[in-house]
Amino acid sequence: MNSNIVKGLICGLSGLLIWFGPMPEGIKPAAWQLLAVFTATIAAFILQPVAIGTASVIGLATVVLTGVLKPGEALEGFSNTVIWLIVAAFMFAKGFIKTGLGRRIAYLLMSKFGDSTLKLAYTLSATDFLVAPFTPSNTARGGGIVYPIARSLCTAFGSEPGPTAGKVGKFLIFSSYNGVIISASVFLTGASNNVVVMKLTQELFGHTITWSQWFMAAIVPGIACSILIPYILYKIYPPELKKTPEAKVLAKQELTAMGAMSRSEKVLLFIFTGALMLWATSSITHIDSAFVALLGLSCMLITGVLNWDDVLGEKGAWDVLIWMGVLVNMAAYLAKLGLITWFAKLVGAQLAGIPWLAVLALLCVVYTFVHYGFASNTAHVMALFSAFAIVAVTSGAPIVLTAILLGVFANTCSTLTHYACGVSPIFFGSGYITQSEWWRHGFLLSVIHLGIWLGIGIPWMKVIGIW
Amino acid sequence: MNSNIVKGLICGLSGLLIWFGPMPEGIKPAAWQLLAVFTATIAAFILQPVAIGTASVIGLATVVLTGVLKPGEALEGFSNTVIWLIVAAFMFAKGFIKTGLGRRIAYLLMSKFGDSTLKLAYTLSATDFLVAPFTPSNTARGGGIVYPIARSLCTAFGSEPGPTAGKVGKFLIFSSYNGVIISASVFLTGASNNVVVMKLTQELFGHTITWSQWFMAAIVPGIACSILIPYILYKIYPPELKKTPEAKVLAKQELTAMGAMSRSEKVLLFIFTGALMLWATSSITHIDSAFVALLGLSCMLITGVLNWDDVLGEKGAWDVLIWMGVLVNMAAYLAKLGLITWFAKLVGAQLAGIPWLAVLALLCVVYTFVHYGFASNTAHVMALFSAFAIVAVTSGAPIVLTAILLGVFANTCSTLTHYACGVSPIFFGSGYITQSEWWRHGFLLSVIHLGIWLGIGIPWMKVIGIW
Numbered sequence: 001m002n003s004n005i006v007k008g009l010i011c012g013l014s015g016l017l018i019w020f021g022p023m024p025e026g027i028k029p030a031a032w033q034l035l036a037v038f039t040a041t042i043a044a045f046i047l048q049p050v051a052i053g054t055a056s057v058i059g060l061a062t063v064v065l066t067g068v069l070k071p072g073e074a075l076e077g078f079s080n081t082v083i084w085l086i087v088a089a090f091m092f093a094k095g096f097i098k099t100g101l102g103r104r105i106a107y108l109l110m111s112k113f114g115d116s117t118l119k120l121a122y123t124l125s126a127t128d129f130l131v132a133p134f135t136p137s138n139t140a141r142g143g144g145i146v147y148p149i150a151r152s153l154c155t156a157f158g159s160e161p162g163p164t165a166g167k168v169g170k171f172l173i174f175s176s177y178n179g180v181i182i183s184a185s186v187f188l189t190g191a192s193n194n195v196v197v198m199k200l201t202q203e204l205f206g207h208t209i210t211w212s213q214w215f216m217a218a219i220v221p222g223i224a225c226s227i228l229i230p231y232i233l234y235k236i237y238p239p240e241l242k243k244t245p246e247a248k249v250l251a252k253q254e255l256t257a258m259g260a261m262s263r264s265e266k267v268l269l270f271i272f273t274g275a276l277m278l279w280a281t282s283s284i285t286h287i288d289s290a291f292v293a294l295l296g297l298s299c300m301l302i303t304g305v306l307n308w309d310d311v312l313g314e315k316g317a318w319d320v321l322i323w324m325g326v327l328v329n330m331a332a333y334l335a336k337l338g339l340i341t342w343f344a345k346l347v348g349a350q351l352a353g354i355p356w357l358a359v360l361a362l363l364c365v366v367y368t369f370v371h372y373g374f375a376s377n378t379a380h381v382m383a384l385f386s387a388f389a390i391v392a393v394t395s396g397a398p399i400v401l402t403a404i405l406l407g408v409f410a411n412t413c414s415t416l417t418h419y420a421c422g423v424s425p426i427f428f429g430s431g432y433i434t435q436s437e438w439w440r441h442g443f444l445l446s447v448i449h450l451g452i453w454l455g456i457g458i459p460w461m462k463v464i465g466i467w
Numbered sequence: 468m469n470s471n472i473v474k475g476l477i478c479g480l481s482g483l484l485i486w487f488g489p490m491p492e493g494i495k496p497a498a499w500q501l502l503a504v505f506t507a508t509i510a511a512f513i514l515q516p517v518a519i520g521t522a523s524v525i526g527l528a529t530v531v532l533t534g535v536l537k538p539g540e541a542l543e544g545f546s547n548t549v550i551w552l553i554v555a556a557f558m559f560a561k562g563f564i565k566t567g568l569g570r571r572i573a574y575l576l577m578s579k580f581g582d583s584t585l586k587l588a589y590t591l592s593a594t595d596f597l598v599a600p601f602t603p604s605n606t607a608r609g610g611g612i613v614y615p616i617a618r619s620l621c622t623a624f625g626s627e628p629g630p631t632a633g634k635v636g637k638f639l640i641f642s643s644y645n646g647v648i649i650s651a652s653v654f655l656t657g658a659s660n661n662v663v664v665m666k667l668t669q670e671l672f673g674h675t676i677t678w679s680q681w682f683m684a685a686i687v688p689g690i691a692c693s694i695l696i697p698y699i700l701y702k703i704y705p706p707e708l709k710k711t712p713e714a715k716v717l718a719k720q721e722l723t724a725m726g727a728m729s730r731s732e733k734v735l736l737f738i739f740t741g742a743l744m745l746w747a748t749s750s751i752t753h754i755d756s757a758f759v760a761l762l763g764l765s766c767m768l769i770t771g772v773l774n775w776d777d778v779l780g781e782k783g784a785w786d787v788l789i790w791m792g793v794l795v796n797m798a799a800y801l802a803k804l805g806l807i808t809w810f811a812k813l814v815g816a817q818l819a820g821i822p823w824l825a826v827l828a829l830l831c832v833v834y835t836f837v838h839y840g841f842a843s844n845t846a847h848v849m850a851l852f853s854a855f856a857i858v859a860v861t862s863g864a865p866i867v868l869t870a871i872l873l874g875v876f877a878n879t880c881s882t883l884t885h886y887a888c889g890v891s892p893i894f895f896g897s898g899y900i901t902q903s904e905w906w907r908h909g910f911l912l913s914v915i916h917l918g919i920w921l922g923i924g925i926p927w928m929k930v931i932g933i934w
Contacts, residue, residue, distance in 0.1 A: 008769075051775030054768040061761040071755040075546040081538045084545075288538040294528040301521040302475075308518030312782035319779055 007049035015040025024342075031337035033068045038330045045327075045379040052379070053319050056326035069333060077329030081290035082199045083321055086136055086192050088293030090317035092272070093140040095305050099264040101272075102131055102145040107251040107258070110153075114247035117168050117239040121230040124150055124172070125179035129226065132183035132190040133276055137316060138377075138414075142180035142423035150176040151430060156250045157241060161431030169432040171239035175230045177427040178415055178445060182229065184377075185411040186222035188214040189279070189289075192320055193377040196328060197407035200385055203332045204340055205399045211279050211289060217404045217466050221457040225412075228452065229445060237441055267303045271296050327382050340390060348394040356396035361454055363388050364409050368446055371413035377421045381410045398467035405453060412449035415442045474516035482507025491809075498804035500535045505797045512794075512846040519843070520786050523793035536800060544796030548757035549666045550788060553603055553659050555760030557784035559739070560607040562772050566731040568739075569598055569612040574718040574725070577616075581714035584635050584706045588697040591617055591639070592646035596693065599650035599657040600746070601739055604783060605844075605881075609647035609890035617643040618897060623717050624708060628898030636899040638706035642697045644894040645882055645912060649696065651844075652878040653689035655681040656746070656756075659787060660844040663795060664874035667852055670799045671807055672866045678746050678756060684871045684933050688924035692879075695919065696912060704908055734770045738763050794849050807853060815861035823863035828921055830855050831876050835913055838880035844888045848877045865934035872920060879916035882909045 019036035023029065037059055044055035063069045077083065096102045106127040113123045128146050135141040150172050154160070159167035184191035188198060188211045198209045261269075275296040282289055300306045311317075334340060351359060367388050374380045385406055392402040414420035418428035418438045428438065461467055486503035490496070504526055511522035530536045544550065563569040573594040580590045595613050602608040617639050621627070626634035651658035655665060655678045665676045728736075745752065745759040767773045778784075801807060818826060834855050841847045852873055859869040881887035885895035885905045895905065928934055 050768065053775045053778065054765075057761060057768060058765045061758055061765045064755065064758045065762060071548045071758055072546065074758075075548060075551060078545040078551075079539065079542040081542060084542060288531065291528055291531045291538055294524060295532060298521075298525045298528045301517065301524060308520045308786075309782070311520065312785050315776070315779035318785050319775075 004049040007047040008044070011040050011043040011047060011049060011055075014043045027339060027342055028337055030068050031334065031339040031342075033066065034063065034330060034333055034337060035339060037062050037066070037068065038327075038334060041327065041330065042379070042383045045376065045382065046374060048375070052323045052376070056323040059330065060326045063330070073333065074329065075325075077325035077327075077332070078321070080199070080325065080328060081288055082195050083325050083328070085189070085290035085293050086195055086320050086324065087317045088290065088297045089134060089136045089189055090140065090314050090320070091297045091300065091306060091311055092275070092293070093135040093137055093144065094310055094314050095268050095271075095300050096131060096134065097140070097144045098310065099262065099268050099305060100258065101265045101268050102127075103149065104255070104258060104261065104265065105130060106145070106149045107254045111248050111251035111255060114251055115243065115245050117171060117242050117244050118230065118234050120153065120168075120244060120247055121172060121175040121179075121234070122226075124176040125182065125226050125230060128176070128179045128183045129186070133187045133279070134189065134272060136189050136192045136195060137320075137422075138180055138184050138191055139422035139426070140316065141183070142177065143426045146176050146180055147423075147426055147430075153247065153250070154432070156246060157244060159241070159432075165432045166239070167241045168239045168244070169430075170437070171233060171237055173427055173430055173432045174237065174438070174441065175233050177424070178229050178233070179226070180423060181411050181414045182222060182225045184414075185225075185408040186215065186218045187211075191377060191411055192324065193381045193410050194407050196324065196378055196381045197385060197403055197410070199328050200331055200381070201389070201399065201403040203328075203335045204386055204389060205393065205403075207399050207403070209400060209403060211282060213400065213466070214404060214407075215280075216464055217400075217457070217461050218408060220460045221408075221453050224452050224456055225449065229448065232445070232448060233441065236444070237437070264303075264305045268300070268305050271299045271303075271305070274299075324378070331382065331386060334386075340386060343387070344390045344394050347391050351391065351395040354395060356392065357458075359395040360392045360397045360402060360405070363392050364405055364454060365450060367406060368409050368413045368450060369416070371410075371416055371420060375419045375421070377410050377414060380413070381407075385410070401458070401461055401467040404461070404466070405457065408453055408457070409449070412453070413446060415445045415449070417442065471516040474514040475511070478507050478510040478514060478516060478522075481510045494806060494809055495804055497535050498801065498806040498809075500533065501530065501797060501800055501804060502806060504529050504533070504535065505794075505801060508794065508797070509846065509850045512790075512843065512849065513841060515842065519790045519846070523790040526797065527793045530797070540800065541796065542792075544792035544794075544799070545788070547666070547792065547795060548755055549662050550792050550795070552656070552757035552760050553662060553787050553791065554784045555757065555764045556601060556603045556656060557607065557781050557787070558764050558767065558773060558778055559742070559760070560602040560604055560611065561777055561781050562735050562738075562767050563598060563601065564607070564611045565777065566729065566735050566772060567725065568732045568735050569594075570616065571722070571725055571728070571732065572597060573612070573616045574721045577620075578715050578718035578722060581718055582710065582712050584638060584709050584711050585697065585701050587620065587635075587711055587714055588639060588642040588646075588701070589693075591643040592649065592693050592697060595643070595646045595650045596653070600654045600743060601656065603656050603659045603662060604787075604889075605647055605651050605658055606889035606893070607783065608650070609644065610893045613643050613647055614890075614893055614897075620714065620717070621899070623713060624711060626708070626899075632899045633706065634708045635706045635711070636897075637904070638700060638704055640894055640897055640899045641704065641905070641908065642700050644891070645696050645700070646693070647890060648878050648881045649689060649692045651881075652692075652875040653682065653685045654678075658844060658878055659791070660848045660877050661874050663791065663845055663848045664852055664870055664877070666795055667798060667848070668856070668866065668870040670802045671853055671856060672860065672870075674866050674870070676867060676870060678749060680867065680933070681871060681874075682747075683931055684867075684924070684928050685875060687927045688875075688920050691919050691923055692916065696915065699912070699915060700908065703911070704904070731770075731772045735767070735772050738766045738770075738772070741766075791845070798849065798853060801853075807857060810854065811857045811861050814858050818858065818862040821862060823859065824925075826862040827859045827864045827869060827872070830859050831872055831921060832917060834873060835876050835880045835917060836883070838877075838883055838887060842886045842888070844877050844881060847880070848874075852877070868925070868928055868934040871928070871933070872924065875920055875924070876916070879920070880913060882912045882916070884909065
């Protein structure tokens with residue numbers, strides 16, 4: 001029998017088992033039935049018998065046709081401002097790739113700092129860091145901007161998959177992959193799963209994490225990671241070629257070939273800067289982040305940086321719109337129907353007496369390594385964030401601290417495997433790194449991440465008053 | 468100066484003139500400001516300085532950034548069930564084209580009835596009629612199914628643009644174009660603008676027009692049009708070749724070449740039939756039409772008739788999602804903010820004493836011919852339906868009668884020009900028909916439409932109790 005059919009049956013069964021299984025006391029039937037559909041949908045996110053969009057459409061149809069939610073309720077997710085922030089941000093990423101502004105920034109940095117392999121790695125990370133606030137898709141940023149540059153640098157140094165892979169390739173590819181993950185952790189808009197975390201925190205606890213709050217909390221441990229992780233990789237997984245004076249030359253050649261900044265690049269830079277400023281000051285101006293992004297999109301469209309067909313053809317955006325619109329809404333209704341409160345009370349009773357810091361740290365460790373079973377950061381967040389956050393908060397952990405830490409670890413865990421998230425297969429597929437190399441170094445880096453975010457992050461967030 | 472810039476400035480100015488112009492008494496500032504943004508957006512729909520999607524995004528950003536609507540309010544359109552009905556129906560149309568089921572049905576009809584040019588025209592209309600309930604996009608149905616068949620028939624008869632255009636081409640192309648318009652009028656789901664009419668009627672008057680209500684009201688005058696209009700065209704715009712025994716042979720050849728029905732076609736036929744039955748019985752089952760469509764989409768995805776990438780690549784659906792989500796919501800808020808009631812009171816005072824039937828008939832005539840100024844049926848509906856419907860209803864015309872008539876005339880007016888709606892340029896672009904031929908015959912047909920829908924439609928709708 002086809003393996004997808006088996007997987008699909010497992011997903012369906014997981015839902016049916018809950019639906020028809022014994023319902024604990026004190027829960028509304030609608031909440032329990034919604035949990036059943038939600039579980040089946042999340043199972044489909046993990047096992048992927050069908051595309052996650054397909055699973056979401058089926059889940060959406062199911063909740064209404066079984067009478068769990070009313071048609072209007074089931075579609076509420078699509079008028080969520082957060083969803084449209086993501087859709088608009090996909091369009092920013094598209095502009096970045098289309099105009100070549102991303103490549104230009106990379107080559108500019110490289111022409112100044114690119115004369116050693118380690119500096120090159122830092123430069124790639126820095127580039128990524130600059131772009132991350134605007135690109136909530138690791139796949140768009142990693143696959144569309146960082147990977148093409150890293151890969152072409154390898155070729156420029158005569159390091160191809162195979163005998164010459166160790167020259168610079170293995171190190172640069174793995175280091176830049178980790179750069180993508182780190183930048184994703186630092187900005188609320190650096191990964192779509194962060195926005196899910198923010199949204200779930202709102203739904204679960206009624207707390208809104210702002211863009212600048214996340215940024216302030218994550219910047220110090222994030223910079224520590226950005227400095228330490230390439231350096232540690234450089235030591236434990238060293239490139240054979242350490243000095244790379246050619247990189248500066250290559251970058252200068254590419255910049256010359258690109259010529260002066262085009263009108264589109266200038267316009268885009270202006271729009272990006274404006275959007276970044278509006279996002280950073282949103283706590284003062286009270287302009288909704290989604291509408292900053294939609295304003296930016298309007299400007300890109302009016303100035304012709306993007307045309308409407310670019311927007312319609314940006315499949316990733318529509319994909320996220322559908323599955324995120326459906327799933328975030330299901331999660332919201334689980335909370336509205338009282339299931340989360342019920343769960344919190346249940347767990348709260350068990351955890352009495354254990355210090356919250358111990359509970360939180362333990363949860364973060366489990367939360368990280370459970371990612372061996374996931375192929376998507378968002379699936380991870382959707383499946384586990386609510387439960388883990390509630391257990392932590394119930395034990396006394398501060399809400400925003402808990403949310404940001406669990407948000408960050410849903411990104412950093414992607415270092416573990418070559419299938420960890422959408423962008424991992426791109427870097428792994430380059431053929432420079434073997435699976436065993438990836439897993440060994442990935443495990444080590446994930447432990448370092450835990451150390452930095454718990455050891456530096458928690459005190460730092462205390463200092464700036466996050467908790 | 469670039470003509471698009473001029474057009475854009477005109478649109479912007481039209482909004483500014485209202486925004487800063489004298490506000491009549493008894494209107495909330497928010498309602499007046501929303502009217503300003505709405506007017507500018509509709510102006511952009513008509514003049515098209517940018518794509519209508521772009522205009523919608525700009526309008527959406529504007530209403531929030533100027534504080535007219537709150538972020539959540541401005542996005543409410545996207546959780547409208549009607550919008551998702553359209554999105555899902557686009558996917559049905561995609562399935563129809565992808566599997567070849569549409570072509571098969573056409574050739575099947577043709578192999579039985581296709582031995583004269585007039586019968587061929589009727590057969591094309593009938594095909595269109597069968598597909599229309601599932602394809603709310605004239606462009607998808609006309610451009611994707613009907614036009615390719617009509618065009619390949621012309622070639623089969625040696626009738627090409629130029630000296631041989633008159634053989635069968637001119638007649639068949641214009642007749643099948645009119646068939647697309649007629650089918651669009653008969654089914655609520657036959658054109659996206661019909662669904663807008665339904666939605667606006669709900670917003671304005673609190674009346675929901677069901678699928679079967681529209682169908683019952685439109686089927687008799689619709690069949691009269693389907694019989695009369697090809698025949699009248701056959702007389703006033705006759706094909707040189709009148710007998711076409713080759714068509715039956717060609718159709719049989721094509722059917723043989725297609726072979727037996729594929730699994731996908733059978734599955735799709737089953738899903739289509741099921742959806743049609745659920746739509747037709749929705750007044751009994753109370754299953755929301757949009758979720759019938761989403762169930763159908765789920766089935767198409769599970770059975771592999773469509774894959775998720777087909778869905779994401781269906782740009783037309785995302786285009787409609789955006790501009791319709793934005794505009795229908797603006798129109799809804801104009802009503803919620805009291806502007807429409809104010810307008811109704813104003814007009815009501817003027818019309819006292821004139822019989823409503825005269826008012827309604829006059830409005831239908833004006834409503835038809837004003838389409839010379841439009842390039843989209845939906846733009847027409849968005850711009851004028853609310854105002855015209857309110858004037859009619861205020862004068863005493865029954866709500867549902869008014870809505871269905873104005874709904875129908877927004878389709879039939881498309882016979883007037885070669886730019887009347889999305890599909891017109893496809894048929895005109897074939898090169899068989901000159902502009903003057905199109906306009907002369909189109910004018911005549913539009914008068915015949917007015918005669919049939921007012922003369923037969925109004926009494927028929929009385930008989931079946933629509934009013």
